[in-house]
Amino acid sequence: LLLGSTSKGEDDDARGRYGEGFKTGSLALIRAGKPVVIYVGPANERWECTIEPSPVFDADVLTFNIAKDSVWKINRDKLLFEVNNIEPQEWAEMKTMFLNIYAPDKKSVITAPDGEVLLGTELKGRVYCGGIFVDIDKDLNYGYNFKPNVLELNRDRNMVNAFNLHWATSKMWAFITSTKKGKLFDTLVMLKKGDADVEYIKQFTDYTV
Numbered sequence: 001l002l003l004g005s006t007s008k009g010e011d012d013d014a015r016g017r018y019g020e021g022f023k024t025g026s027l028a029l030i031r032a033g034k035p036v037v038i039y040v041g042p043a044n045e046r047w048e049c050t051i052e053p054s055p056v057f058d059a060d061v062l063t064f065n066i067a068k069d070s071v072w073k074i075n076r077d078k079l080l081f082e083v084n085n086i087e088p089q090e091w092a093e094m095k096t097m098f099l100n101i102y103a104p105d106k107k108s109v110i111t112a113p114d115g116e117v118l119l120g121t122e123l124k125g126r127v128y129c130g131g132i133f134v135d136i137d138k139d140l141n142y143g144y145n146f147k148p149n150v151l152e153l154n155r156d157r158n159m160v161n162a163f164n165l166h167w168a169t170s171k172m173w174a175f176i177t178s179t180k181k182g183k184l185f186d187t188l189v190m191l192k193k194g195d196a197d198v199e200y201i202k203q204f205t206d207y208t209v
Contacts, residue, residue, distance in 0.1 A: 020155070022081070027051075027062045029083055038064075039080040045069055096126075097133040099145055112172045114150045118143030127160060129153060135160055139196035144169055166199045173197060174204035 006019030026036045026049045038047040046069035054061040086094070095101045110117040118126070123143030127134045130148040134157055150168055151160050177187045190198045 021157075023062065030062070033085055035084045037082040037084075039069065039082065041076045041078045041080070044076075096122075099128055099131040110176055112175045114168060114172055114175075115144060115146035117172060117176065118145060127151075127165065129157070129160075132157070134158060137162070137165060137196070139166075140169065141190070141195055141197050142169075144172070166196050167203075169197045170200035171204050174201050174206075177201075 003020060003023055029036050030049055030051055036049040046067050048065045050063050051060050052063045104118055104120050108119040119142055125136050125138050125140045126143040127137055128145040129151050131145060146168060153160055173187060187198060
């Protein structure tokens with residue numbers, strides 16, 4: 001598993017790009033005392049992550065011990081990452097980082113071509129990409145979940161350029177305003193208040209009326 005090697009580079013729908021995420025993530029978890037086991041459905045394998053001495057590198061290295069696993073925990077075409085030693089308080093803080101786990105009420109989500117607006121007050125200003133938490137923008141009135149190819153993120157996936165973010169939210173609201181569901185929102189009020197969510201909405205005349 002080469003650091004920097006990835007098959008996702010040309011896939012706009014993939015969350016990853018740099019070929020570092022699950023490798024460095026596994027390493028960080030193990031060093032923090034959180035054992036990681038990966039179940040690889042297509043290969044019927046169980047990968048146990050450890051840190052072991054390597055005679056090749058003369059150092060302790062991240063090691064994936066691979067064995068066939070006849071106990072199916074997942075479908076054949078899926079991967080399962082099992083992280084152990086997570087305390088209840090840690091889980092309570094962690095689960096809102098992933099929308100496929102936190103799962104906001106569908107009635108509080110508006111879908112657009114580039115992602116979703118999250119109307120729940122508990123998600124105000126929270127920015128997600130591909131369902132994974134990225135950052136908090138205190139200037140935003142709502143939360144947002146963008147498709148992976150919409151925002152350019154930094155290497156650690158924890159920062160996004162403010163201009164690009166507000167441009168993307170404005171495009172989303174321009175589309176929403178032009179739909180039936182968008183009539184429920186007074187975008188004009190948002191504009192008059194100078195809300196960052198619609199800062200550049202006038203640039204998207206294909207959508208707005």
